[in-house]
Amino acid sequence: MKIILASASSRRKELLRRLVENFQVIVSDFDESSVVFHKDCASYVMRLAEGKAKNVCSKLSDKNSIVIGCDTVVFFNGKIMGKPNNSKEAFYMLKSLSGNKHQVYSGISIIDRISDRINSDFVCTTVKFSEIDDRRIEEYLKIGEYKDKAGAYGIQGSGGIFVEEIHGCYYNVVGLPLNKLYNMLGKMGVNL
Secondary structure: OEEEEOOOOHHHHHHHOOOOOOOEEOOOOOOHHHOOOOOOHHHHHHHHHHHHHHHHHOOOOOOOEEEEEEEEEEEEOOEEEOOOOOHHHHHHHHHHHOOOEEEEEEEEEEEEOOOOEEEEEEEEEEEEEOOOOHHHHHHHHHHOHHHHOHHHOOOOOHHHHHEEEEEOOHHHHHOOOHHHHHHHHHHOOOOO
């Protein structure tokens, strides 16, 4: 049985390799704007993950596969922080997170193409940032790491220096909660 990751994220590919040696990557072109956020982050990220997985399934002719979709967002003060469009937006995000706690939600959706069974779940991790001064934010932005990161930071990179505390799954904040994915695949009969 083939395992397919419906993601362009290099971080997710790297993390999935810790569970599965051989898998295929097919990038989803699911329109994320088609999913409306209704104040429930868990439902929102699961719908995004499922949309990505279903989109990739629609491109496959071979039924002998498992498709994994995932989406990660930062949630702060009742709002979703996605990937910043520019350094000004990234500065605003990091300034807002400075000295505060926020939540990182990841939705995972796994589709078994043989049975058409869908298993979706989510993970939430709370992250606390220390106070960050404007100069330090500007230095971080010059590195460019913020460009493809929800909330404008990467905990696994230089952005990790902002993190004072974490409660929950570290790999969730990176973008693929390994323990949750491992257990979900096991419940679907995938032996790793």
